[in-house]
Amino acid sequence: MTDSSSAVLHSLTGLAFSKGHGTGNDFVLLADPDDGNPINSAAVAVLCDRHQGIGGDGLIRAVRSEHLPEGRELLALAPEAEWFMDYRNGDGSVSEMCGNGVRVFVHFLIAQGLVELAEGQSLVIGTRAGIKVITRSDDGYAVDMGPWEFIYPDQAAAKATDSVVNVAGLEVPRPALSISMGNPHTVVALAELSELSAARLHDAPEVEPRPVNGTNVEFVVPAEPLVHKGSGHITMRVHERGVGETQSCGTGACAAAAAIRYWAGQGAPDDWQVNVPGGIVNVRFFPGPDGREHVQLSGPATLVASGVIV
Template structure:
């Protein structure tokens, strides 16, 4: 069976990354170039395509059903981040992807955003407010929460994770950031480095829509200059291991902060293979707690798809 969508030949694209979490980016303001899962997979292929952990299509919110619904409460959210994983499956959002998406809008001249200014964009996890900083962008990721709050309160964990390189199953805690995450604490950096995240970690029980799995190592000491420090690797749902995951960094910080107990800081530095991102917790609406993610965003290339990708 062939793809019903038009050929990709001549399609303009950009390539960008946030701490090594990389994306193929397309500007499609009027929503006329929706790609099939097969085309997304081919574009994201690192050997026979452009290569990326996912594909982001910049569409005006009014052109998508999810965007139209979001505009009812957030009429200022002109642009929607239509995000797909490298396997062609749709995802709610991506924390690194949000920063790269906004930087793409800026570099394409689709928005004007000076340092210190804010922009509201639409995602499948709701509206996100992004501020441009001197070193990149910071994103109000909205509230975090436990996927199984009753188990978190009772036992501090809700599942077991089996992964290549770990001799036994490890307890884990599942966090929602608008998308699902399962966080495992490891003893040291040597254990983290010895793992293989090529096979998909087995999570029992598995959240209903699958999960991203983060393996985190708290620093010793954990807190330095009022900032908590952890190192992390991640296996992303529908992608595999990536050099960074923004929502995963937020989830790993949230889980570690919960385990650390009373007195744990609100500010965290999360080291990932692609760099370092900053995570901050602050009071949100209705008694909940929001998370802010800060980090760089880089556009590395622009081009046009030749006739080698169909």
Template sequence: MTLPIARDLDRLRTALDQLSGQAYTKGHGTGNDFVLVPDLDGETELSPDHVEALCDRHLGVGADGLIRVVKSTHLIEGRDLLAAHPEAVWFMDYRNADGSIAQTCGNGIRVFVHYLLTRGLVQLAPGQGLAVGTRAGLRTVTRLEDGYSVDMGPWSYLDPELAEERASDSLVLAAGLADPRPALSLSLGNPHTVVALSEEADLQALDLTKTPSVDPVPPRGSNVEFVVPADPLFHEGVGRVRMRVHERGVGETQSCGTGACAAATAVRLWAGDQDALRWSVGVPGGTLGVEFVPQADGSERVILSGPAVLVFDGTVV
């Protein structure tokens, strides 16, 4: 009798064999790591098995997700975006490590633009921005002296009826917590559920190898962020929190860009300080910056900033 795990390994090995000769680059943003596959002319078909095999940390390259580097004109979603935003020449085709499609990735899009820049595919001086297509819509990435910032667009509640309550809309139970904790679900182009913890020890005690349960479950699932506010919360006008995250379709990651935005948004709402516009979010892989930019219509755009690193190039053999 063939055991399920053996069949799974055979499936991944077959997928890697099919990718023989495929070039790739490994990169990361604050430890959130990615396999980047160049497919400028949209000729590479990547199945969920292909993605899962490349992201597998035992048989493949190993990563939290895969980014196909492709021009917008070669995807249906990209062509739809180009109709309104012809400047979005490039599209970040992002997949989770399990092969599922994701809307966007705040760390991944910085690495994506860094790849385009270092490969000479775009020219971008410090202070200049680049329009990038994603399944969550247009994102503008600006080159900084020491990294990149990303206009993540406006944040919103997953449940709009909570706009007045600003407290919680669900309960989350995770391994390492004795009881379910209240949580707030937000959208930064993809779904997030944020849980506040009071002590650093509680944050470290979590076992995020197991998927936290969210009740009720958001329609498309959710990343789950566990945050501990600093004491004092603000230092020199900057709010400070620490975070760990379990990403849907991946597991625990060293960082999550959109998750950092969601964490800062939730803590700011709970603190009730709408004038606190700048935040520092500590993650296991480093530190990310989050800034809120109020808009005339009452919404707030969220700007994420942080580093991007390319680690090595390779070829599947």
């Protein structure tokens, strides 16, 4: 670590951390129950740097909701949401939500002894995308990600696409559909896996129109046949805003499944398997308690290391 990096992290010296991932989407995790160690964007970027820091697609800080303004607002709606997932992208920018990150976050809370959660039990937590309910299963965690919606509903209804994406490696711009999962996504369908491999996602794709806070961009190839044993199957790569290409994106998998399901039309299944470079996640659409269609994301969560910031 360079002298300048050490200076940025000086206030965090001696703080314990863990490293975890959900299907390859990896995070630095900090337990700060009483908000005693607020962290700025520069420190996040240093910790997430893969060459001079710990390395990660993002950083997650576990804070009791009562200590953060966003958390206190959610406690008024859900008093049981004791814990808030303070999530930052790898460049230090604040993000609303991360579907893989929320599973790893709950796994981290359990490992730290901050919560108890038996198989089949659920936990309510706060995020900047609202309240999320996570259920522990025998092979990971299932998250009610809440409702999905079109970012540009009038355009989506009129022509099934609402934007155009240009990315290095593909010769012509591609039509896309913009979907919100509490954070913004732009989904592009490709015909062949060879096209998916050709897309160069190190640099951010150009999206027009670009959502006001930027967007994550998913490139998706539907399987042939699309539906097998009652489930839809797709393969996906993603460029996450503020990070670059990642091995997986949970909210992106939900958005990709929602877009392909919408394009497939009447009779498309509610259950989807999404293959990403880091593994497989499952997406399910179901009627939510608020009368809107919700999305459930399920998959594994793994902690791989722990240490102390020096």
